[in-house]
Amino acid sequence: MAQICSQSTTITTTTTMFIPKPPPPLCTFLTIILLCILSFYTLHYPSSSSSSSSTIQRVAHFRQMFVTLSTNSTIATYLRALTLHPHLAGTKPSLETAHYVRTHFKDQGLNTHTVKYQTLLSYPTYASLSAYFSNGTRLDLPLNEVGRRSFNRKSGGDIGEDVVQPYHAYSPSGSAYSKAVFVNYGKDEDYRVLGVLGVNVSGCIVVVRKSEFLPRSEVVSKAGAHGAVAVLLYAEEEMKRFRKGFERGTVMKGLGDPLSPGWAAGVDGAERLDLEDSEVLNRFPKIPSMPLSAEAADIILGSLGGPVAPPEWKGNLKSMVSRVGPGPTVVNFTYQVGS
Numbered sequence: 001m002a003q004i005c006s007q008s009t010t011i012t013t014t015t016t017m018f019i020p021k022p023p024p025p026l027c028t029f030l031t032i033i034l035l036c037i038l039s040f041y042t043l044h045y046p047s048s049s050s051s052s053s054s055t056i057q058r059v060a061h062f063r064q065m066f067v068t069l070s071t072n073s074t075i076a077t078y079l080r081a082l083t084l085h086p087h088l089a090g091t092k093p094s095l096e097t098a099h100y101v102r103t104h105f106k107d108q109g110l111n112t113h114t115v116k117y118q119t120l121l122s123y124p125t126y127a128s129l130s131a132y133f134s135n136g137t138r139l140d141l142p143l144n145e146v147g148r149r150s151f152n153r154k155s156g157g158d159i160g161e162d163v164v165q166p167y168h169a170y171s172p173s174g175s176a177y178s179k180a181v182f183v184n185y186g187k188d189e190d191y192r193v194l195g196v197l198g199v200n201v202s203g204c205i206v207v208v209r210k211s212e213f214l215p216r217s218e219v220v221s222k223a224g225a226h227g228a229v230a231v232l233l234y235a236e237e238e239m240k241r242f243r244k245g246f247e248r249g250t251v252m253k254g255l256g257d258p259l260s261p262g263w264a265a266g267v268d269g270a271e272r273l274d275l276e277d278s279e280v281l282n283r284f285p286k287i288p289s290m291p292l293s294a295e296a297a298d299i300i301l302g303s304l305g306g307p308v309a310p311p312e313w314k315g316n317l318k319s320m321v322s323r324v325g326p327g328p329t330v331v332n333f334t335y336q337v338g339s
C-alpha cells in the first residue's frame, strides 16, 4: 500500500507567491562595473589588430597583460580584499566592491564607466525549521553556520558577522508541516524508484541531496510536480567541519534579471516585464525551498522509517540514511521572502 503524506491529518501547507505588490521593494538598484574589459581592450589592444585573432588568443593575451601589470602580491591583495566580506547583489558591500574595482582600474589609468541596473532580487526575511521525532522530542534545526566566528578568527579578520543567511533566491514564501521523505537527488528515476517502493511524496516535505546533474530549479520543479509541498536541499560534505555549512543559491530558471530576460535590466528606462507576466512566473518555483546543512540532513534522514533506501542512495559520505520515509519525522517549515 502506498504511504501518502497527504493522508495524514497533521498537514497544513500554505504557499504564497514570491510576488509582492508591484513595484516591489525587492527591486533594488544594483550597481555593476561595466565596460572595464572594454576599457582594457581599447587601451591596450587596438581593434585593427584583433579581427584575425581567435578568442582563445585574446584571452591568453589579457591574462598575460593582467599578470604582468601586477605582482603576485598585489593580485593576492586584490583577491583578499574582494573576498573578505560577502557582497550579495544589491547590498551596500556589493556597491563597495564595485567602487573598489573602479578605483583600482582608475589607478591603472584605465577609462572606467559604471552603469546602474534595476533588477529583481530576492532576500529572506524569516525562516524557521524544526523536526518532530517519533520519540516525542522536537529539534530546532540550524538555519545558519554555527561556530563560524572561531573558524574565521584564524584568518585574522573580523569577518563572519555579515555572513548572508542561507536561502534560495526566488523561492516563494511558504510554510508546511508535514512528514519528511528522502528522494535522493530528486531525479525522475529517483521518484520512479520510490514509486516501486510504494512511496508517494504527495503532500510531503522532500529532502534532496544536491547533485551536479540537476540544477536547483529542476530539483524544486520536479518535487512540486510530484506533489511535494516544500524542499530541503543539502550538499554532501565529507569534511566534518564543513558539514555544518549551507549551499546558498538560486532556484530561478535561467540567468540574469527575471524582468528583463535578454536585455539590459532597467537601464535608461528600458522595458521591463510585469511581475505577473507568465514568462516571469514560469521562471519561479511553485513550492518553497531552503538549503539544509549536511549535518541537519543527517539528523532528519537518520530518523526516517518506511522502506529501506537503495544502497546507492546512501552515498559514500557516511550518510545516516537507511530508510526513505515518509515520516515518522514531521518537519515544520516556514520561509518568508522579503517584502
Ligand SMILES: *[C@@H]1O[C@H](CO)[C@@H](O)[C@H](O)[C@H]1NC(C)=O
Binding pocket: 072
Ligand atoms: C607568481 O605566481 C605564479 C603562480 O604561482 C608563479 O608561476 C610565478 O613565478 C610567480 N611570480 C613571481 C614574480 O613570484
Ligand SMILES: *[C@@H]1O[C@H](CO)[C@@H](O)[C@H](O)[C@H]1NC(C)=O
Binding pocket: 002, 004, 006, 195, 200, 201, 202, 227
Ligand atoms: C499520490 O497521491 C496523490 C494524492 O493522494 C494522488 O493524487 C496521486 O495520484 C498519487 N500518485 C501516484 C503515482 O500514485
Ligand SMILES: *[C@@H]1O[C@H](CO)[C@@H](O)[C@H](O)[C@H]1NC(C)=O
Binding pocket: 133, 134, 135, 136, 137, 299, 302, 303
Ligand atoms: C529522539 O530521536 C532523535 C532522532 O532520531 C534523536 O536525535 C534524539 O536523540 C532522540 N531523543 C531522545 C530523548 O531519545
Ligand SMILES: *[C@@H]1O[C@H](CO)[C@@H](O)[C@H](O)[C@H]1NC(C)=O
Binding pocket: 128, 177, 332, 333, 334
Ligand atoms: C511551525 O512553525 C511556525 C513558525 O515558526 C510556528 O508559528 C508554528 O506554531 C509551528 N507549528 C507547529 C505545529 O509547531
